[in-house]
Amino acid sequence: MSVHVGPEPAARIALDQVDAPAAYADLVDEVSTIRDRVALSLLPHVTVLHYAEDSALDALEERVATDLALRDGQFRQAVLLDDEGKPLADLLVGYVRGELFVFGQGLPAEALAQALTPDHVPTHVHRDHTLMGVDGPFAWELMAKWDSPGIIGLPYLAAFQADDGSVVLRAGRTGEFGYLILAPDEVASDHFGRILELGEALDIGVVGQDALRHCSLENWVFDIHREGRSGLDAMELQLRWRIDFFKEEAVGLEAVKAHRASGLRRRLTAVDCPAQVSPGDAVTAEGAPIGAVVATAPDVFGDGHRVLAVLDMPYAQSGFEYRIGEHPAHTRSAPWLLNRSLFVQPQKHEYAYRDEVEYPEGYRPSTGG
Amino acid sequence: MTLMDRLTERQGILARVQQAIVEAAFLEVEADDLDPDAPLFGTGIGLDSIDAVELLVALESHFGMRLQEDRVLAVPHLRTINTIVDRILADAAAEEGA
Numbered sequence: 001m002s003v004h005v006g007p008e009p010a011a012r013i014a015l016d017q018v019d020a021p022a023a024y025a026d027l028v029d030e031v032s033t034i035r036d037r038v039a040l041s042l043l044p045h046v047t048v049l050h051y052a053e054d055s056a057l058d059a060l061e062e063r064v065a066t067d068l069a070l071r072d073g074q075f076r077q078a079v080l081l082d083d084e085g086k087p088l089a090d091l092l093v094g095y096v097r098g099e100l101f102v103f104g105q106g107l108p109a110e111a112l113a114q115a116l117t118p119d120h121v122p123t124h125v126h127r128d129h130t131l132m133g134v135d136g137p138f139a140w141e142l143m144a145k146w147d148s149p150g151i152i153g154l155p156y157l158a159a160f161q162a163d164d165g166s167v168v169l170r171a172g173r174t175g176e177f178g179y180l181i182l183a184p185d186e187v188a189s190d191h192f193g194r195i196l197e198l199g200e201a202l203d204i205g206v207v208g209q210d211a212l213r214h215c216s217l218e219n220w221v222f223d224i225h226r227e228g229r230s231g232l233d234a235m236e237l238q239l240r241w242r243i244d245f246f247k248e249e250a251v252g253l254e255a256v257k258a259h260r261a262s263g264l265r266r267r268l269t270a271v272d273c274p275a276q277v278s279p280g281d282a283v284t285a286e287g288a289p290i291g292a293v294v295a296t297a298p299d300v301f302g303d304g305h306r307v308l309a310v311l312d313m314p315y316a317q318s319g320f321e322y323r324i325g326e327h328p329a330h331t332r333s334a335p336w337l338l339n340r341s342l343f344v345q346p347q348k349h350e351y352a353y354r355d356e357v358e359y360p361e362g363y364r365p366s367t368g369g
Numbered sequence: 370m371t372l373m374d375r376l377t378e379r380q381g382i383l384a385r386v387q388q389a390i391v392e393a394a395f396l397e398v399e400a401d402d403l404d405p406d407a408p409l410f411g412t413g414i415g416l417d418s419i420d421a422v423e424l425l426v427a428l429e430s431h432f433g434m435r436l437q438e439d440r441v442l443a444v445p446h447l448r449t450i451n452t453i454v455d456r457i458l459a460d461a462a463a464e465e466g467a
Contacts, residue, residue, distance in 0.1 A: 156411045319455065333405075334451070
C-alpha cells in the first residue's frame with residue numbers, strides 16, 4: 001500500500017515489520033461492529049505475492065505442507081512450517097484468472113518470498129495495492145451493493161477479479177461473513193470511501209487489528225502472531241487439517257510425521273477462566289502441572305476470560321475442571337461463539353429487517369451465546 | 370469416576386465420532402488426524418452440506434443423536450467434533466437423570 005486510505009487509527013501495531021491499524025475506537029465497539037453489523041478494515045501487514053511462472057506452484061508445493069491442488073478462482077488455507085514442524089507463515093494460496101497468488105502473514109515480505117520460493121521472483125502486489133477486509137453478519141449485503149448481487153453466491157475461499165483489476169476473495173478470520181478486497185492503489189481510496197458510503201445504511205464501522213484478532217481468538221481462527229509464536233507445532237495447534245500427510249516433501253513435514261507416529265503429547269485447548277491470567281501461567285489438575293496459558297482475551301460482553309492453553313494429553317479435552325493459579329479453569333469446546341452469521345441467510349434477510357432473523361431459543365445475538 | 374476415568378471416557382467417544390465422520394464423508398485421512406476443535410464445515414475439515422446429511426444419519430445410527438435437518442450448518446452441535454461429543458455426553462447425562 002503506497003497511498004493513504006481511511007481514517008487515522010488511534011493505535012497501531014507492528015506485524016511482520018509493517019505498521020497496521022490496531023484500533024480506531026473502543027474494543028467493545030469494534031467487536032460489536034464485527035459481530036452485529038459490518039466492519040471495514042485495512043490489512044497492510046498482509047504480504048500478497050503474485051507468480052507469473054507456471055513452475056512457481058511446483059516450487060511452492062515443495063515447501064508448503066498443505067495440498068495445493070486448486071481450481072482457478074479457488075484459494076486454500078495453507079501453512080509454511082519450519083524444520084521442527086512449527087508454523088512460520090499462515091497462507092492463503094490460490095488462482096485468479098489462472099494466475100497464482102499467495103496472501104501471507106508471519107514473516108516480513110522479502111523473507112516470506114524467499115522462504116516460499118527461493119528460486120522464483122514474485123511480484124510484491126502489496127506494494128502497489130491495498131488490502132481491505134469486510135467482515136460481519138451483513139458483509140454480504142454490503143458487498144452485493146458495492147459489486148453485484150451475484151457476489152452473494154460466491155463460495156467460501158472463492159475469488160474473482162473485477163474489471164478495475166481488484167481481486168475479491170471470500171475469506172475472513174472472525175467467524176462472520178468475510179471478504180478481502182485487493183485493490184490497485186489508484187482506486188483503493190475510492191473503493192474504501194464508496195464502501196463506507198454504502199455501509200452507512202448498515203451502520204458500518206472501521207475496525208483495527210485488536211478487534212479482528214480478538215474475534216479470531218473467540219472463533220478459534222489460527223493467528224500466526226499469537227499461538228503461532230508459542231513454540232507449538234502444527235499437531236499441537238490442531239492444524240492437522242492444513243497438513244497433507246500423503247506428501248513426500250515439504251519443509252517440516254518430516255518432523256510432523258514423526259510427532260504423529262509417536263503420538264500427540266499436548267494440544268492447544270480452549271479454557272474459560274473467571275480471572276485475568278497471563279501467557280505462561282501454569283494450568284494444574286489435582287495439584288499437578290498439566291500445561292500453560294498461551295493467550296487470553298476478555299469476554300467483552302460478559303464476565304471472565306477466554307484462554308488458549310496448551311495441555312498435556314490426556315488432559316487436553318473439553319469439559320473438565322482444572323486450575324490456573326488460584327483460579328478455576330474449565331476446558332470447553334471451541335469456538336466460544338455461536339456466530340450471528342450462522343443464522344443470517346442472504347437469500348432471505350437484510351440488515352434493515354434484522355429483527356426477522358430467527359435464532360435458537362435462549363440465544364442472545366449481541367453476545368453470540 | 371476419577372478424573373482419569375472421565376478423560377478416558379471422553380477420549381473414547383471422541384475417537385468413535387472421528388471414525389464416524391471419516392466413514393460418513395468418505396474422508397481419505399486417518400480418523401485420529403481430525404482435530405477435535407477444527408471446524409467441520411467450510412474451512413477446517415471441509416465437509417459440505419451433502420456430507421452433513423450423511424453425518425446426521427451416522428450420528429443417529431451410532432449414538433442415537435437426533436438433530437433437525439433444516440439449516441444443518443447452523444446447528445450448534447455440528448460445528449466441531451468436540452461439540453458433537455459435548456452433545457452425546459449431555460444426552461447420556463440427561464438419559465441417566467431421567
